[in-house]
Amino acid sequence: EGRQRFPVRVRYAPPYRSSPEALASVREVEKRAKRLTLMELTERTCKWPIGDPATDDFWFCGLPSLPGKPYCEAHVGVAFQPMSARRDRRR
Numbered sequence: 001e002g003r004q005r006f007p008v009r010v011r012y013a014p015p016y017r018s019s020p021e022a023l024a025s026v027r028e029v030e031k032r033a034k035r036l037t038l039m040e041l042t043e044r045t046c047k048w049p050i051g052d053p054a055t056d057d058f059w060f061c062g063l064p065s066l067p068g069k070p071y072c073e074a075h076v077g078v079a080f081q082p083m084s085a086r087r088d089r090r091r
C-alpha cells in the first residue's frame with residue numbers, strides 16, 4: 001500500500017543512580033522508621049515499602065511524608081530523579 005514502513009528503534013535509558021549521600025540518608029531514616037503495615041498508612045505517612053512483601057518482615061517507612069509526595073524527604077531523594085538527569089538520558 002502507499003505507506004512506507006520504517007524500522008522501530010528502541011533506545012533504553014541508562015539506569016539512574018542515587019547519590020551515595022542519598023542512600024546513606026535512607027539507611028539512617030530506616031533505622032528510625034515507624035514500620036507501619038499497609039492498613040496503618042495515611043495520606044501523611046511515607047509509603048516507601050521495605051522488605052519482601054512475601055514475608056512477615058515487610059513494612060512501610062511511616063515517617064511523615066513531604067507535602068504532595070507519597071514519601072518522606074529521604075525516600076523522595078532516591079525515588080524521584082532530578083530533571084537534569086532525565087534530560088541527559090535523552091542524548
